[in-house]
Amino acid sequence: MVSDQCFRAAFLLFLSVAAVCQFNVRPATAQDSDPFQKDPFFQDPFGGRSNEKPDNAARIAIRFTVLDHKDQPVAGARIVGPGIVRSIQTDALGRAICRPPLTQLAKNLQARGGELTYTMFPPRGLLVPKVTRTFSADSVNAGKTLRFRTRPGVQLKGKVVGKLDGEPVKWVTVYACANSRPIESILSGSTSTTTDKKGEWNLVIPRIDSHLTVGGKIAGYVLSHDADDFKRYAQTIDVPEDVDVIDVPDFQLTPIAPVEVTVVNETGDPIADASARVYYQKWLSPRIVIWEQLSEGGMTGPNGKCVLSLFPDHAATAVVMAERTADGVCMKGRIALADDASRSLTVVLRPPTRLSGTLTWKGRAAANIDVVVYESIHDQSGRPRTISVRAEGTTDQLGHYEIEVPVGQTYLVTLKRRTATGVQPLVHQCDSEMTADGLRIPDVDISKIYDGAAPNE
Incomplete structure (x- = not known):
C-alpha cells in the first residue's frame, strides 16, 4: 500500500495547480471572535457529497481532534465537510479521521478558493454549540491535526404561535446572534433551528447575551427574511452564569386575514373539487413578468367554498384563479383581489x-406549423408582455389551427419556431379580452416572416 507520504506528495502537486489558479490560501485560523460564525459554503451537512468511492484512488488522511474548554477530549462529536461522506464521529479520545481521494479534495479546494471548511456538531445532550472552522490547504498537506475547541453553551427553548388563536406554527426558522450585532444582519452571523409540528424549538448557543428573532415564509402570517420583520419579532435574552436552560417567551406571529373563495358555474351553482390559489404579477425585469404564488392552494368542498391563507407579499395585481376539469373539459375563472376589497370572493368557472386561423406559405397551405398562445399584459409603457403560456397547437394539412383558451383574458399568438434573430414571430395581438364567442384570426403568410425554406421543411 502506498504510504501517506506518497499521498501527500501527490497532493502537493494538486496544490501547485491551485497556486497557478491564484487561490487565496491563508494560514489556519481560529474560529472568528463572533461565536455565531456563519460558513458561506456550508449549507446542508448531509447534501452535496457523493457516496461513490473510486477504486484504487490515491487518498490523503485528514485527522481531526475535538476538545472541550478544559482541553478534555469530546467523544461522539460529528464532523461534516469536504471529503467526508455524510459524517465521521470522534472516538473516546476525541479523534476522527477521513481519507478522501486526492482528486475529490482538489476539486473541493478549487471550488472553495484553496480552503476547506468543516463543522463539528456536539454529541446529543452536551450543552455546547456547534463549531465551524476554515483551514488552509497547507494545513492539510502538512499533515496537521485539524482541531475544534468547544465552549460552554446554554439551551434556549420556546414556541412559535399565532398571535390571535395561539395555534402552533411549524417550519418557522428561529435565529440567534450575539446582541453586539444589529438584528438586521442576523442572517450573516447566526445559528438557527426550525420549529416542529407543535411549533416548538430548542437551540444551544454560546453563553453570551443574544438577540433572537424568527423568519421564513409561512402562509397566513406576517413573516419574511426582511429587516422589518426581524425587528418586529426580536427578543433579547440575558444569559445568567448559573443557568443551563432558558425558557424563551412565545414568538407570537401577526396573522394575515385569509380569503374565502366560492367557486360557481355560469348559472351560479357551487362547484365542488375545484382548485383555487392566489397569484400576483411579479416583474423579474422591465420585460419579463410571471405569475407568482401568493397563497397556498385549496380545494372547494360540496358548497363550493374554500379558505386560502396568504403569504405576506404586497401585491396590488393579485388575482384568485380557480379551475376544475370534468369529462375532459377544463373550466377556468379568476377575479381580482384588491387590497381594500372584501375577503369573500366568488369565482365563476367557464368552459x-x-x-x-390559417397559415400559408406563398399562397399554399402551411401544414405542421406549431403555434403558441401566450397570455399578455401591458407594462408601464403600454407595451404587451407575455406572462404565461396558455396553449399550443399545430396547423393541419389545410394550414388551419384551432386552439382552446380560457375566456376573459388577452392573448398574443406567435409561431413556435424562432427567426434568425431569435424572436418568436407575432401572428396576432388580441386587444380585448376573449369572449365565449371565440376569435377567428386573419390569415397570415409566414413566408414574409421566415427567410429561405418553409419552417416545416
Whole structure:
C-alpha cells in the first residue's frame, strides 16, 4: 500500500495547480471572535457529497481532534465537510479521521478558493454549540491535526404561535446572534433551528447575551427574511452564569386575514373539487413578468367554498384563479383581489373558447406549423408582455389551427419556431379580452416572416 507520504506528495502537486489558479490560501485560523460564525459554503451537512468511492484512488488522511474548554477530549462529536461522506464521529479520545481521494479534495479546494471548511456538531445532550472552522490547504498537506475547541453553551427553548388563536406554527426558522450585532444582519452571523409540528424549538448557543428573532415564509402570517420583520419579532435574552436552560417567551406571529373563495358555474351553482390559489404579477425585469404564488392552494368542498391563507407579499395585481376539469373539459375563472376589497370572493368557472386561423406559405397551405398562445399584459409603457403560456397547437394539412383558451383574458399568438434573430414571430395581438364567442384570426403568410425554406421543411 502506498504510504501517506506518497499521498501527500501527490497532493502537493494538486496544490501547485491551485497556486497557478491564484487561490487565496491563508494560514489556519481560529474560529472568528463572533461565536455565531456563519460558513458561506456550508449549507446542508448531509447534501452535496457523493457516496461513490473510486477504486484504487490515491487518498490523503485528514485527522481531526475535538476538545472541550478544559482541553478534555469530546467523544461522539460529528464532523461534516469536504471529503467526508455524510459524517465521521470522534472516538473516546476525541479523534476522527477521513481519507478522501486526492482528486475529490482538489476539486473541493478549487471550488472553495484553496480552503476547506468543516463543522463539528456536539454529541446529543452536551450543552455546547456547534463549531465551524476554515483551514488552509497547507494545513492539510502538512499533515496537521485539524482541531475544534468547544465552549460552554446554554439551551434556549420556546414556541412559535399565532398571535390571535395561539395555534402552533411549524417550519418557522428561529435565529440567534450575539446582541453586539444589529438584528438586521442576523442572517450573516447566526445559528438557527426550525420549529416542529407543535411549533416548538430548542437551540444551544454560546453563553453570551443574544438577540433572537424568527423568519421564513409561512402562509397566513406576517413573516419574511426582511429587516422589518426581524425587528418586529426580536427578543433579547440575558444569559445568567448559573443557568443551563432558558425558557424563551412565545414568538407570537401577526396573522394575515385569509380569503374565502366560492367557486360557481355560469348559472351560479357551487362547484365542488375545484382548485383555487392566489397569484400576483411579479416583474423579474422591465420585460419579463410571471405569475407568482401568493397563497397556498385549496380545494372547494360540496358548497363550493374554500379558505386560502396568504403569504405576506404586497401585491396590488393579485388575482384568485380557480379551475376544475370534468369529462375532459377544463373550466377556468379568476377575479381580482384588491387590497381594500372584501375577503369573500366568488369565482365563476367557464368552459374554454377557441382561437382559430390559417397559415400559408406563398399562397399554399402551411401544414405542421406549431403555434403558441401566450397570455399578455401591458407594462408601464403600454407595451404587451407575455406572462404565461396558455396553449399550443399545430396547423393541419389545410394550414388551419384551432386552439382552446380560457375566456376573459388577452392573448398574443406567435409561431413556435424562432427567426434568425431569435424572436418568436407575432401572428396576432388580441386587444380585448376573449369572449365565449371565440376569435377567428386573419390569415397570415409566414413566408414574409421566415427567410429561405418553409419552417416545416
